[in-house]
Amino acid sequence: MLSLLRGEAAQRGVPSCVLTFEPHPRDYFAKAQSKPEMAPARVGTLRDKLVDLAQCGVDQAVVLRFDARLANLAPEEFVRNVLVQGLGARYVLVGDDFRFGARRAGDYALLDSIGERLGFEVARMNSYEVHGLRVSSSAVRTALMQGRMQDVARLLGRPYCISGHVVHGRKLGRTLGFRTLNLRFAHWKPAASGIFVVRVHGLGPKALDGVANLGVRPSLDPRDVNGGRVLLETHCLGWPEWLEADEGYGKIVRVELLHKLHDELKYAGLDALTEGIRQDCDDARAWLNTR
Numbered sequence: 452m453l454s455l456l457r458g459e460a461a462q463r464g465v466p467s468c469v470l471t472f473e474p475h476p477r478d479y480f481a482k483a484q485s486k487p488e489m490a491p492a493r494v495g496t497l498r499d500k501l502v503d504l505a506q507c508g509v510d511q512a513v514v515l516r517f518d519a520r521l522a523n524l525a526p527e528e529f530v531r532n533v534l535v536q537g538l539g540a541r542y543v544l545v546g547d548d549f550r551f552g553a554r555r556a557g558d559y560a561l562l563d564s565i566g567e568r569l570g571f572e573v574a575r576m577n578s579y580e581v582h583g584l585r586v587s588s589s590a591v592r593t594a595l596m597q598g599r600m601q602d603v604a605r606l607l608g609r610p611y612c613i614s615g616h617v618v619h620g621r622k623l624g625r626t627l628g629f630r631t632l633n634l635r636f637a638h639w640k641p642a643a644s645g646i647f648v649v650r651v652h653g654l655g656p657k658a659l660d661g662v663a664n665l666g667v668r669p670s671l672d673p674r675d676v677n678g679g680r681v682l683l684e685t686h687c688l689g690w691p692e693w694l695e696a697d698e699g700y701g702k703i704v705r706v707e708l709l710h711k712l713h714d715e716l717k718y719a720g721l722d723a724l725t726e727g728i729r730q731d732c733d734d735a736r737a738w739l740n741t742r
Contacts, residue, residue: 452576453507456544459574463541466510470538472517473497478638479517492592493638499614513538526552530565542572549575581605595642598711610650610707611643613665613683617699627725629686629732632699634706636681641665646712648735649685653704661687662728662735663706666715688732688739710738 453469460467474482481489495503497514504512515521515533524532529552534540543566551557559575566573579586586606594602595611603611615634632651644666651659663685685706712734718724 452544452546452579453504453509455574455576457508459542459544460510465541467508468511468513468538468540469504469509470513470515470533471500472521473514474517476517476522479522483519490640492596492640492642493636494588494591494595494642496613496615496637499612502614523553526557526561527565528552529557530562530569535569535571540571542574544574544576547575547577581608592642598643598645600647600708600710610709612705612707614653614703614705615683617702617704619700627721627728629725629728630690631684631686632704632706634683634685634704636665636683639681641681643708643711644681645714646731647708648710648712648738650707650709651685651687651704652707653702654687654699655691658707659687659689659691660735660739661685661706662712662731663708664715665708668715686728686732688736712738 453467456469457467475491475493477489477491481487501512501514521529534543543562545559545562547559549559549562551562559573563573582605584590584602584606591603591606591611594600594606600611613634613636615636617632618635619633632654645664647663647665649661649663651661663683665681665683667681668684683706712731716727718727
C-alpha cells in the first residue's frame with residue numbers, strides 16, 4: 452500500500468504522506484466511556500510506527516491528536532478541514548474497510564463522491580494476503596496475543612520489534628546475576644506479553660542475542676520504581692564488557708521478539724525467580740542454536 456502511495460505521489464510531483472492518530476480512536480472512546488475493555492491491545496509504539504514509515508520511504512507522517520473535537524467531526528467536515536484545508540490532498544488512498552467521521556458514518560463511496568466535488572482523487576486497496584493470512588492490524592494483534600511470532604514476522608515482513616530509550620529500573624537484575632536493559636512500553640495493554648527470545652540492536656556494531664520479559668513482572672512488588680508499568684526487560688546472553696560501565700542508559704535500542712518461550716509466571720520468591728530466569732536463558736540458547 453505504501454509502495455503504491457509513493458508511486459502515485461511521484462507521478463503527481465507531490466510528497467507522499469501518511470495520516471495517523473494518537474491516541475488510537477478506540478483508546479479515546481474507552482477512556483471517555485470509562486470502559487477500558489474497549490481499548491485495543493497496542494501492536495507498537497508511535498516511535499516504531501514513524502520509524503517504519505520512514506524506512507518505507509514515506510516523505511511525511513502527520514499525527515493528529517484524537518480528541519472530542521475530532522471525534523465529533525461529520526464525515527464531510529473531516530474531509531474539508533483535515534484532508535483538503537490541512538493537507539491539500541490531491542490523491543487519497545485507503546484500505547477496503549476504511550471508515551471516517553463521527554460514528555464512523557463515512558465510507559469509501561462517500562469519500563469518493565466528496566473527492567469528486569472537492570478536486571482530489573480517491574483509490575481503495577483491497578486486502579492483501581501472505582501465505583493465506585490477511586494482512587491487517589487485527590491479524591497481527593491476534594498473532595501477537597497467541598505468541599505466533601513466525602506468523603507475525605510473515606505479516607509484517609520482518610521480526611516484530613519494540614524500540615525506545617533504556618531507562619533505570621529497580622536494579623534487581625544485577626543482584627540476581629542477570630543484568631537487564633529496560634524499555635518502558637507506554638501503553639498499558641501491549642498485544643504481546645510473556646518471555647521471549649530476542650535480538651537487540653543499537654548497542655554496538657553487532658546485534659546481541661537475549662531473553663526478555665514483556666509485561667508487568669507479577670513476581671515483583673507492583674509499587675516498585677516502575678509503578679507496575681509495562682516494561683520490556685532484556686538480558687543479553689553474552690553481556691559485553693564494554694556495556695557494564697553505563698549499562699546502556701539513555702541509548703535508543705531496538706529489540707526484536709523472535710520466539711515466545713512462555714507466558715509471564717509468578718514465582719514464590721527470588722530464588723525461584725532466579726532459577727526461572729536461568730532456565731529461560733538455557734531455553735533461549737537452545738532455540739537460537741536451532742536457527
